[in-house]
Amino acid sequence: MKVELRINGQNRAAEVEPRKTLLDALRDNFLLNGTHAGCEHGVCGACTVLLDGDPVRSCLMFAVQADGYEVTTIEGVAPAPGELSVIQDAFCETHGLQCGYCTPGMILAAHALLQRNVAPTREEIVEAISGNICRCTGYGQIIEAVQFAAQRLQKANTPRPTDVSVVEAK
Ligand code: FES
Numbered sequence: 001m002k003v004e005l006r007i008n009g010q011n012r013a014a015e016v017e018p019r020k021t022l023l024d025a026l027r028d029n030f031l032l033n034g035t036h037a038g039c040e041h042g043v044c045g046a047c048t049v050l051l052d053g054d055p056v057r058s059c060l061m062f063a064v065q066a067d068g069y070e071v072t073t074i075e076g077v078a079p080a081p082g083e084l085s086v087i088q089d090a091f092c093e094t095h096g097l098q099c100g101y102c103t104p105g106m107i108l109a110a111h112a113l114l115q116r117n118v119a120p121t122r123e124e125i126v127e128a129i130s131g132n133i134c135r136c137t138g139y140g141q142i143i144e145a146v147q148f149a150a151q152r153l154q155k156a157n158t159p160r161p162t163d164v165s166v167v168e169a170k
């Protein structure tokens, strides 16, 4: 069957068997190997991608079910090739990754959280990543990374003094 998706801002299409998972299609057909295969039965969250902005387990979906949707994989979060997103950079700075196997899924779960809530509490961060298992058990640093990214995003959204004076002068 033909499946047509918008992946990381680009229209993509492939012929897939109806039984093929979105995870396998992303890795095999679209060569996006940043989406990791872990348990492959919906437990670990390593395969997390964003479907129209919401985190989903790509091992639990058939590729054909994602037809027409916007998919974001870890390859799509950086602003430009060779650069890191604010969240990726925060994970590096706080040592929020060890072996890195859970990291793409964790970052996409964090991305979805910070898209809708730029100032999450610790409890909200824990809740947002609760479906993602880190076998290296680095949860403390992962939570710290998301808090750090949230602080940076809040600062980025704060008007600079010059912006304020422009607004006040109007
Ligand atoms: S690989 Fe999909 S949840 Fe584990």
Ligand code: FES
Residues within 6 Å of the ligand: 096, 097, 098, 099, 100, 101, 102, 103, 133, 134, 135, 136, 137, 138
């Ligand atoms: S960093 Fe190794 S599984 Fe999370």
